[in-house]
Amino acid sequence: xxxxxxxxxxxxxxxxxxxxxxxxxxxxxxxxxxxxxxxxxxxxxxxxxxxxxxxxxxxxxxxxxxxxxxxxxxxxxxxxxxxxxxxxxxxxxxxxxxxxxxxxxxxxxxxxxxxxxxxxxxxxxxxxxxxxxxxxxxxxxxxxxxxxxxxxxxxxxxxxxxxxxxxxxxxxxxxxxxxxxxxxxxxxxxxxxxxxxxxxxxxxxxxxxxxxxxxxxxxxxxxxxxxxxxxxxxxxxxxxxxxxxxxxxxxxxxxxxxxxxxxxxxxxxxxxxxxxxxxxxxxxxxxxxxxxxxxxxxxxxxxxxxxxxxxxxxxxxxxxxxxxxxxxxxxxxxxxxxxxxxxxxxxxxxxxxxxxxxxxxxxxxxxxxxxxxxxxxxxxxxxxxxxxxxxxxxxxxxxxxxxxxxxxxxxxxx
Numbered sequence: 512x513x514x515x516x517x518x519x520x521x522x523x524x525x526x527x528x529x530x531x532x533x534x535x536x537x538x539x540x541x542x543x544x545x546x547x548x549x550x551x552x553x554x555x556x557x558x559x560x561x562x563x564x565x566x567x568x569x570x571x572x573x574x575x576x577x578x579x580x581x582x583x584x585x586x587x588x589x590x591x592x593x594x595x596x597x598x599x600x601x602x603x604x605x606x607x608x609x610x611x612x613x614x615x616x617x618x619x620x621x622x623x624x625x626x627x628x629x630x631x632x633x634x635x636x637x638x639x640x641x642x643x644x645x646x647x648x649x650x651x652x653x654x655x656x657x658x659x660x661x662x663x664x665x666x667x668x669x670x671x672x673x674x675x676x677x678x679x680x681x682x683x684x685x686x687x688x689x690x691x692x693x694x695x696x697x698x699x700x701x702x703x704x705x706x707x708x709x710x711x712x713x714x715x716x717x718x719x720x721x722x723x724x725x726x727x728x729x730x731x732x733x734x735x736x737x738x739x740x741x742x743x744x745x746x747x748x749x750x751x752x753x754x755x756x757x758x759x760x761x762x763x764x765x766x767x768x769x770x771x772x773x774x775x776x777x778x779x780x781x782x783x784x785x786x787x788x789x790x791x792x793x794x795x796x797x798x799x800x801x802x803x804x805x806x807x808x809x810x811x812x813x814x815x816x817x818x819x820x821x822x823x824x825x826x827x828x829x830x831x832x833x834x835x836x837x838x839x840x841x842x843x844x845x846x847x848x849x850x851x852x853x854x855x856x857x858x859x860x861x862x863x864x865x866x867x868x869x870x871x872x873x874x875x876x877x878x879x880x881x882x883x884x885x886x887x888x889x890x891x892x893x894x895x896x897x898x899x900x901x902x903x904x905x906x907x908x909x910x911x912x913x914x915x916x917x918x919x920x921x922x923x924x925x
Contacts, residue, residue: 650837735765
């Protein structure tokens with residue numbers, strides 16, 4: 512059985528981890544899978560059975576700078592340990608394929624460990640295939656120097672780009688303007704959707720047995736580092752909405768929402784028995800299947816849940832920064848297709864949100880407008896990699912003839 516190492520580093524939210532875990536859930540059926548996790552632990556989140564976890568000392572970003580949390584080590588000490596552990600793990604496993612999640616289209620702050628790893632593979636095990644796992648919309652607007660770096664890294668190190676999208680929705684051409692300069696193979700896998708851990712959701716267990724006839728409103732913001740303003744507005748809007756529609760609201764703040772913000776939300780609903788606030792659930796898909804409406808951001812995984820369940824959806828495309836258009840691009844396309852309603856973040860007001868909820872609920876039953884997109888991305892990824900890795904190994908002569916456009920960008924790894 513061939514071996515795959517899958518490198519995943521989530522720096523602010525948890526969307527990259529969720530998508531990656533779904534991919535390896537399928538990969539482990541055909542490969543020995545070693546999952547490299549470089550982010551902080553998430554209480555209640557479990558990797559799929561059969562996946563061997565390699566945990567690096569955690570790094571994540573606060574205000575654009577690396578932090579190691581309560582570790583007694585400095586950031587530089589952690590970076591050195593991670594770099595060495597990655598190379599050591601590679602030497603032990605000797606995988607047939609290394610997959611890097613999002614890199615090199617992002618994660619350039621991780622050059623300190625990824626460039627040494629790539630160079631080590633290139634010099635010691637050139638037969639190891641290297642693939643990039645990339646979501647549908649890159650989002651961040653890159654400058655020319657950054658685009659130069661992306662092209663250089665893809666052409667120097669990567670054999671394959673796994674583009675997790677349906678081309679009828681988003682093409683790689685749209686996502687990366689210099690796509691013609693990428694020499695590695697590009698394959699569309701379809702969208703990666705989450706697997707439900709329960710076949711028949713128990714509505715009473717999820718929402719409570721009290722007032723089961725109430726309209727069920729699910730509210731989520733992914734990892735929780737962004738989206739607090741949405742949750743705050745939902746709580747305020749509930750007071751207006753309850754005069755029009757009896758409802759139950761289930762809010763998931765995400766594991767990374769600052770504690771002081773979670774406390775503030777919980778204090779605001781102390782007298783509101785119809786609003787429940789929790790941090791994280793592994794049953795989000797089940798909640799979506801049983802909700803009358805989902806209110807959320809429009810990150811990749813939440814969007815996939817909307818597509819796979821057909822739930823009525825109202826989304827607010829809040830980006831991590833002003834130059835990050837990922838959620839807005841995805842949202843505008845989904846609205847044109849009739850899949851979601853949306854509110855621009857600058858229009859997020861309780862009365863307006865209430866009106867949008869009522870209008871969304873008045874639409875036809877769930878699933879009517881869901882497009883016929885390929886939602887088998889994780890299964891397709893496994894199937895494709897099985898064929899790709901079983902093909903005749905590329906000759907050394909061919910590898911040496913790989914075209915690298917332009918000069919080597921200035922890449923600093925420390």
